[in-house]
Amino acid sequence: MRPELGKKLIAATPTNRLSSRVLLFDWEDRILLFLTTAPDTSGVARWLTPGGGVDPGESHHQAAVRELQEETGLVIPNLGEPVWSHDFVVAWDAADHDTGHAEFYTATVDTFVPSDLLWTDEERVDVLAHRWWSLAELAASTEPFEPAELVELARNTLVEKNQ
Template sequence: SSPAASSPAPSSPAPVPDRARTSARVVLLDDEGRVLLLRGHDPTTPEAHFWFTVGGAVEPGESLLDAAIREIAEETGLHVDPDQVFGPMWRRVAVFPFNGEVLHSEELFFAVQVPAFEPGADGFTDLERRMSLEHRWFDPAGVRELVGAGESVYPQDLPQLLDEARAVAARHREPEVRAIR
């Protein structure tokens, strides 16, 4: 028999990724205990909004840490030193449609704590502008309310993960990469 005939048929077709991408993501916390989230939408489906942490794709030749620092600057206007960035602490793998293609994304999360500040949008890329990104600070209860209201928040377990991120950012806990949703 042929190899195709001996392999089981998938129960449902899974999306086939157009490309793989590694992203550096940052749980950006302020000294008031809040986390900064961005809200945006897929440019191809503007009616579906979602909330997510600062971060984005690692560029060729760039380290994860350098990508995290660059993404903080681009998406908020804040410049942080490498010694303020702790991690990676979490790894999330997701396959999802975005901007007309299917991405296979491996996201590695860092934790950073900074004094409260007003984020800027001057560094947004063209794509980020098309996503209609906006910033908002949330206390832990506010993140739980978002999830409770049925809003899409990534990572999905962020309300339960914030204490861990705060401990890593404050150097009370040594990060050890573990999988999250």
């Protein structure tokens, strides 16, 4: 049976996905984001920080380090403590989970072009672009971002970083 477009499929057992994300800044205080296709039949895309799911037996920190390497090629073994956590309900109709919990870490690096050598086949299809965004560009943009609090989160992180 085919689901109707725009209606979320509800799993028999609700699923919560743990994820880790990295607010990756360069020395000019720009943040690296990836434009990715959302798990939704609408085909919508949104800008995200590097990161992804926590594998079984893995800590949030370990997942952040692994995901950063897989999605950018960077190896930063010590990302410190999370700077923000976020519990959310999933609105995308083709997602494999109903709710999520994300832990956000931060790092500052030299500007670079992310490597796709460790991307999954799915990422090679879903990742449409990457870009280093200034806070002013983020604040002025009407493009979709996840999480919705990204501008404020980036602003607060930069204030703390530059003190």
